[in-house]
Amino acid sequence: MDKNKYQKYINNFRRKLTPSLRPGVGLSCSIYPSKDGGAILEFRIGNASENDDEYKEVSESLGAALSHIEQSAFGGNLEGFQFSGTNTILEDNRIIYIKESNPKEWSDFAARKDVTALFSNSQGASK
Numbered sequence: 001m002d003k004n005k006y007q008k009y010i011n012n013f014r015r016k017l018t019p020s021l022r023p024g025v026g027l028s029c030s031i032y033p034s035k036d037g038g039a040i041l042e043f044r045i046g047n048a049s050e051n052d053d054e055y056k057e058v059s060e061s062l063g064a065a066l067s068h069i070e071q072s073a074f075g076g077n078l079e080g081f082q083f084s085g086t087n088t089i090l091e092d093n094r095i096i097y098i099k100e101s102n103p104k105e106w107s108d109f110a111a112r113k114d115v116t117a118l119f120s121n122s123q124g125a126s127k
Contacts, residue, residue: 001033001058005106009099010041010053012111020119024048032056032065037101038083040065045093062098071096086114 010029017027026049032040035058059065062083071089086105089096097114099105 001055002037003055005037005103006031006033006039006041006055007053008108009106009111012108013041013043013114014051016112016115017118020115021045026051028052028054030054030056030069032068033058034062034065034101035060036062038062038099038105040069041097041099042069043095043097045095062100066098069096086110088114088117090118 010031014027021027024047026046028044028046028049028051030042030044031053032042033055034040040062056065056068059068071091083098084100085102086100087098089098095118104110
């Protein structure tokens with residue numbers, strides 16, 4: 001598990017998102033790594049939340065990792081799912097990223113792109 005790669009992305013993502021959040025709002029992250037180097041990042045946004053990161057056990061695949069997260073976007077046998085690039089799930093106070101192992105998905109540019117996409121998606125949904 002390349003914990004440094006994940007942590008660098010998480011720190012960059014937080015740094016880019018935090019200026020858009022109200023003061024006192026925190027962003028915790030649960031990291032569900034897979035053996036192939038990809039991971040699922042479950043960010044929780046909340047008032048007075050600590051900016052804590054919790055690394056979970058390494059899963060065989062991204063689909064297997066997804067089966068450990070309560071979400072309503074995907075159902076059935078999740079272990080058979082194949083993911084590429086970055087996939088985003090927005091639910092309640094959570095942002096869930098399913099990211100493949102490609103280094104481009106974990107770069108500073110990717111963090112910036114992911115934050116920008118959050119705001120373009122939320123503005124489009126409210127129109």
